[in-house]
Amino acid sequence: MTRFDLAIIGAGPAGMSAAVTARDAGLSVIVVDEQPAPGGQIWRAVGRNAGARSGNLAFLGEDYAKGAELAAQFEASGAQFWPSASVWHADSPDEGDKTVTVAWDGATRQFRAGALLIATGAMERPVPVPGWTLPGVMTVGAAQTLLKSSGLHPEPPLLLAGSGPLLLLFAAQCIAAGIEIAALLETTPPGAYMRGLPHLPVALLGWRTLLKGHRLKRQLAASGIPVYRAVTDLVADGTEQLERVRFRSAGMPVELEAAHLLLHEGVVPNPQLTRLLRCDHHWDAAQRCFRPDLSDRGETSVDNVFVAGDGGGIGGAMAAVHSGRIAAFEIAERFGSVNRPSGDVEIVKARDALRAELAVRPLLDAMFPPPDWIARLDGDVTVCRCEEVSAAAVRKAAALGAPGPNQAKAFLRAGMGPCQGRMCGLTITEILADAHGEHPERIGYYRIRPPIKPVTLGELAALDGSD
Amino acid sequence: MLRRLPEQKGRRVRFLFEGEQVHALEGDSVAAALLAAGAGATRTTPKSGSPRAPYCMMGVCFECLVEIDGVPNRQACLIEVRDGMRVRRQRGAPGLPGEAEDDPV
Numbered sequence: 001m002t003r004f005d006l007a008i009i010g011a012g013p014a015g016m017s018a019a020v021t022a023r024d025a026g027l028s029v030i031v032v033d034e035q036p037a038p039g040g041q042i043w044r045a046v047g048r049n050a051g052a053r054s055g056n057l058a059f060l061g062e063d064y065a066k067g068a069e070l071a072a073q074f075e076a077s078g079a080q081f082w083p084s085a086s087v088w089h090a091d092s093p094d095e096g097d098k099t100v101t102v103a104w105d106g107a108t109r110q111f112r113a114g115a116l117l118i119a120t121g122a123m124e125r126p127v128p129v130p131g132w133t134l135p136g137v138m139t140v141g142a143a144q145t146l147l148k149s150s151g152l153h154p155e156p157p158l159l160l161a162g163s164g165p166l167l168l169l170f171a172a173q174c175i176a177a178g179i180e181i182a183a184l185l186e187t188t189p190p191g192a193y194m195r196g197l198p199h200l201p202v203a204l205l206g207w208r209t210l211l212k213g214h215r216l217k218r219q220l221a222a223s224g225i226p227v228y229r230a231v232t233d234l235v236a237d238g239t240e241q242l243e244r245v246r247f248r249s250a251g252m253p254v255e256l257e258a259a260h261l262l263l264h265e266g267v268v269p270n271p272q273l274t275r276l277l278r279c280d281h282h283w284d285a286a287q288r289c290f291r292p293d294l295s296d297r298g299e300t301s302v303d304n305v306f307v308a309g310d311g312g313g314i315g316g317a318m319a320a321v322h323s324g325r326i327a328a329f330e331i332a333e334r335f336g337s338v339n340r341p342s343g344d345v346e347i348v349k350a351r352d353a354l355r356a357e358l359a360v361r362p363l364l365d366a367m368f369p370p371p372d373w374i375a376r377l378d379g380d381v382t383v384c385r386c387e388e389v390s391a392a393a394v395r396k397a398a399a400l401g402a403p404g405p406n407q408a409k410a411f412l413r414a415g416m417g418p419c420q421g422r423m424c425g426l427t428i429t430e431i432l433a434d435a436h437g438e439h440p441e442r443i444g445y446y447r448i449r450p451p452i453k454p455v456t457l458g459e460l461a462a463l464d465g466s467d
Numbered sequence: 468m469l470r471r472l473p474e475q476k477g478r479r480v481r482f483l484f485e486g487e488q489v490h491a492l493e494g495d496s497v498a499a500a501l502l503a504a505g506a507g508a509t510r511t512t513p514k515s516g517s518p519r520a521p522y523c524m525m526g527v528c529f530e531c532l533v534e535i536d537g538v539p540n541r542q543a544c545l546i547e548v549r550d551g552m553r554v555r556r557q558r559g560a561p562g563l564p565g566e567a568e569d570d571p572v
Contacts, residue, residue, distance in 0.1 A: 052476045123527045135520035142524035150499040151475035388514045418529035
């Protein structure tokens with residue numbers, strides 16, 4: 001089995017910057033990513049858009065274009081890169097190397113690594129509203145991915161619903177690209193600026209982000225797109241396909257025709273790999289999600305398993321770049337290939353840059369608080385999309401004595417479908433916490449087991465032990 | 468259904484969806500190509516048979532599961548479309564490869 005000093009899962013901002021840093025320090029590095037090209041979700045298809053489709057940069061914006069430089073550095077770094085490869089198992093024995101198992105190119109391959117860096121980023125928080133399983137409903141991030149990677153956009157009438165910076169950014173990208181938005185449904189509770197105000201002095205360190213946010217708001221206001229504020233009770237309706245959307249705006253009922261509804265309520269760490277590796281996690285009340293416990297160098301509770309980027313807590317692309325560097329310096333020092341004083345200077349620089357990037361987060365969390373209605377869900381709204389389990393069923397399981405998600409899973413099959421709880425895990429923790437009157441941390445999360453991605457028998461049979 | 472912005476350069480790719488020829492652009496994921504082709508529901512659920520389509524486009528929701536070249540349970544959003552690919556809706560629980568009676572494999 002091939003051995004590397006460092007294995008990085010994910011080639012987004014954190015993974016790419018860690019790979020570049022670790023290669024500079026002389027480590028042998030492998031990077032695995034599910035996508036066909038580096039960039040992660042934020043810089044998805046950045047190579048193509050900086051190259052043959054450079055016209056798209058006009059509406060994707062300069063922060064997106066920035067990704068091309070790091071992607072080029074990464075590709076020149078000499079790190080071994082496996083694109084279109086899915087990690088379905090990672091093992092961390094008490095002593096010695098980590099083992100990573102990957103489905104790649106129709107076969108299963110394994111390699112060993114001294115350190116493992118999980119840079120699998122964030123996913124959008126699932127938004128379990130009635131009708132969210134209908135074709136025509138998808139996430140804002142999904143639509144943005146389609147725009148970045150294929151130049152595709154939803155046909156009208158298109159509605160955007162939710163809260164947070166990504167929603168505003170995508171709306172601005174649509175406006176710049178000439179994509180028609182019928183209406184924006186803001187679920188942000190009223191008083192965002194008042195809530196944000198106490199955090200403003202600290203947030204000024206991240207003035208670039210603030211300025212960008214202000215510009216996005218202005219573009220949106222100038223566009224004339226109807227904005228419904230204080231939106232609650234959102235329902236997507238249709239039989240085979242989305243046909244209309246109903247909601248209340250400041251208490252008043254509204255119904256709009258829609259071919260597409262894009263949902264967004266912020267992003268949360270993708271927990272699959274850190275849970276699989278049994279890293280300790282804690283509940284982040286401000287972002288209403290679990291995040292792995294990390295040292296100031298990004299190490300988890302499991303020796304030599306690190307997390308960089310949004311997978312460790314939401315900080316955005318540039319924060320991910322810095323945290324990737326910090327983790328890579330620490331790993332390089334452990335594996336004996338970085339000069340300590342120069343490494344320390346670099347870590348201090350990266351930490352200062354990271355602090356500046358994170359300064360704006362408390363303000364954003366206060367302005368765009370994660371939805372609290374998910375904890376109160378009841379009735380026949382689907383929470384587990386795969387096994388079609390309703391909120392009422394989860395409450396019934398709680399009443400029957402299910403203390404946590406793993407028992408609810410045994411009662412209901414929630415979390416046992418192909419997504420393995422990615423789409424229902426957080427919701428079920430929140431509902432059970434509400435039903436039992438317990439803190440989400442005590443309720444806990446699904447126990448994640450391999451394979452964390454579907455593997456074909458052929459891929460298993462082709463396991464090449466000699467590789 | 469999705470529409471393509473003008474000036475998206477790339478080679479045209481042809482593949483089969485439910486036996487019908489569909490056009491896509493090189494670099495499209497299968498999921499993107501199906502949404503652009505107006506495929507509507509790309510699978511139905513094993514439990515109630517309710518229609519589903521790609522939801523997250525980043526490999527976490529598994530709503531875009533389809534059968535590609537006779538292999539079920541493929542995540543259409545993670546696989547790039549290729550000339551001559553044969554894509555089918557996944558109806559309910561997937562069978563074993565080659566099990567469907569109209570499957571040419």
